[in-house]
Amino acid sequence: MEVACRIILLLLLTTSFVIAQSASREVVQELHVGVLLDLGSMVGKIARTSISMAMEDFYAVHQNYSTKIVLHIRDSMSDDVQAASEAIDLLEKYNVEAIIGPQKSSQAIFVSKIGNISHVPVISFTATDPSLSSRGLPYFVRATINDSAQVNCIASIVKTYGWREVVPIYEDTDYGRGIIPYLVDVLHEVDAQIPYRSVIPLSATSEEITLELYKLMTMQTTVFVVHMSVTLASLFFIKAKKVGMMNKGHAWIMTDGVTNLKDSLNPSVLGSLNGALGVEFYVPKSRELDDFTTRWNMRFQIENPANPPLKLSIFGLWGYDTIWTVAQAAEKVGQANNTFRKPGAKRNSTSLETLETSSNGPKLLQAILQKKFRGLSGNFDLSNRQLQISTFQIVNVVGNGWREIGLWTAQNGISRQSNKTRLATTHLGSVRDLNPVIWPGESIEVPRGFHIPVSGKKLQVGVCTSGFPEFVKVEKDHITGATKATGLSVDVFEEAVKRLPYAVPYEYVLFSTKDDGSTKDYNDFVYQVYLEIYDIVIGDITIRYNRTFYADFTLPYTESGIAMIVPVRDSRNKNTWIFLKPLAPGMWFGSVVFFIYTGVVVLILEFLGNNENVRGPIPRQLGIMIFFSIFEEKELVQRFLSRIVLIVWLVFLMVLTSSYTASLTSMLTVQQLQPTVTDVHELLKSGEYVGYHRGSYVKGLLEEIGFDRSKIKPYDSPDDFHNALSRGSNNGGIAALVHEVPYIKLFLANHCKGYTMVGPIYKAAGFGYALAKGSPLLGDISKAILNVTGGDTMIQIEKKWIGDQNNCQNLGPVSGSSRLTFANFRGLFILTGVASTSSILIALIIYFYKKKHRSKNITLDILNRPEDTGISDESSEHQEGNQGERVEENAQLAGREEDGLEEKTSELASDKK
Incomplete structure (x- = not known):
């Protein structure tokens, strides 16, 4: 009995020893990782649940891993200094090998500098500020996309809907300001201007936001891009709806900072966003994502029973995939030879100077950058020290929900399907490539992008009397003080305004000139729109290259070119x-x-x-x-x-x-009437005198052609033109008058007989209206001018002010010859x-x-004649016989020819009779 007990005891000891040895061999090494989150924020709460589930899911799948990461979660309390303090504490107490999640871009800058000192990788899946760069922060890794990645998508939306002006509204932080330079550049590429930038302080009150919104209402632009944190954006949009800026005619585009959290917004906030467009990172659908979303919703409600329910966002998915990346890198690197070296002691040293340096940090950083896999958020690749640009989704907030409008990729631009292929161009797309949008005010009509403010002043239209009153004549009402303008240019403008798809109240404002239509005065006149004195200037204004530097011109409403008026004469x-x-x-x-x-x-x-x-x-x-x-x-x-x-x-x-x-x-x-001169160079060679309208830029053109100044004469009125042309160059007059085609048509309508037009001899753009650079009215007025000039209206206007040109046979050169x-x-x-x-x-x-x-x-015949040869008599006789036959045949033939000749002779004689 005693022996049996000893044997049993020995077996128990042996078994316990084996188990102890096995346990000692399977000891799991721990790698400490710090996590910094703003736990009071929406993103922080979502990320915490995702990170916890990522740890459980990863080690449930990889139970045999010998290195396990241990998380130490800290609350940064939305404070940069607090985040830095927590990071130092994690390094000193736990010797963490990596720090995950400095939530704000400003926090990430502080913590990344600490990571540089301690050689500890800092991985953020929420810091999107473009100023965060791996050049100055070599241990910083961005497990999210750069904010500048979405600006091309925003520019494509602006170009697709044809908006010419956009006002960015952003918070006054590093996060808010970081995207603006990139946004400005891409908007310029699509010919969109930024007339104003609205900066909202992070600590702005409701009254301050309301005042800024009222200021925006007084402007013409109605397209806005909002880039701010979700907390500030919620207050902003509630106020925007209250003041009436979420009504018909407005367009709002939200960056991904707000759009990514749209499902977690309060219903009152979501209702104020009704009609807005949003840009967000596109997450491909998968069964794994659906299963995880269901589990995440249950887990979040259990962990946060007192908080309002939140929805899983892309930040939660990026946090989940980040944990998997760090866990796999930790297994690859391990903890076998990891040490922390202390720097040499210094007097009066700070905590940063005494931080220990990790020997394992560089290896862990390289393992993180080399790891590529397909996670819940899609392809997760940090090889470029930040998540690679992929696809953006454009959504439209409708009611208390949203719907997909289209997708955007750098290769295909805007399209409805992600697999749609076309020529590679970033901003390519059209309205047909997007699903229909319900705009603010439940409108299906695309906002024009600008409006004339109700509370603002009327459109200021600058006018001045022309040297040719048929084009513009301005009078001042001495009783009412109102300015009244008439003429061909005025009628075309008024008809164009009537054809605009919206009402534009305007008033004429007189600009005083020397009343000679001089180029200098007209240059000053056009310059007034650059000085913002007038919104638009109208009249017989020639579209010239030097004027385009400070103004934009509509399409011309008259014929273009410079031609000559010359006398005609009978060419026969x-x-x-x-x-x-x-x-x-x-x-x-x-x-x-x-x-x-x-x-x-x-x-x-x-x-x-x-x-x-x-x-x-x-x-x-x-x-x-x-x-x-x-x-x-x-x-x-x-x-x-x-x-x-x-x-x-x-x-x-x-x-x-x-x-x-x-x-x-x-x-x-x-x-047969023909022009006396058909080529301007003939005048130059013969030394003839030519005329021009005083003050016109035509004088400079004549000098460029080669005319001597003494051969160029200025005249003031059509009657002066007629008198000079009728006298001729040899009698103190001129041989030709060089002028713009619209003025020549007006002259010939009143002086039809005796003159004609030769040319054009020089190219010119014609008459147009000048507006301020980037004016949103430019495109619509140009289209309206095309509508006017392309129909019968323009013919009636020209008949009214110039006359019926069909009655003049000399309107245009008579060319050709009847020879x-x-x-x-x-x-x-x-x-x-x-x-x-x-x-x-x-x-x-x-x-x-x-x-x-x-x-x-x-x-x-010669060959067949008989010859004297030594042939036998019999042969001779035979040949003579044959020869006789031939003679008879020849005689018969000759007889027939004689008979035929006699017949012909008799016929000829009868004809003569």
């Missing part, structure tokens, strides 16, 4: 030799040449045909040749080819004769030439063929 001199004018010299020469050529061809054809009429002395043949070219006489022309040539020639003569008659009749009866040229009859010349040439070629071929055939027959 009706003298004795006018009958030669209908045909050009080339036509006369060609007709004579073909006249002779046709006669020669007919003469040769008849000569080859053995026509007795063409034989004889040369003078007689020349007369017959000319006779052939004019008449078709059967007695003289015997060959069929000759008749073909003469028929074609007769057709040519008929067409030429009728054309000559018509042209000569026109010369004798119709007045008949060789080119006009090229086809007929080719036809008669081909007929004549082909006929003579055919005749020559026939002639040489017959000649060759007759020569062959003669040769055969």
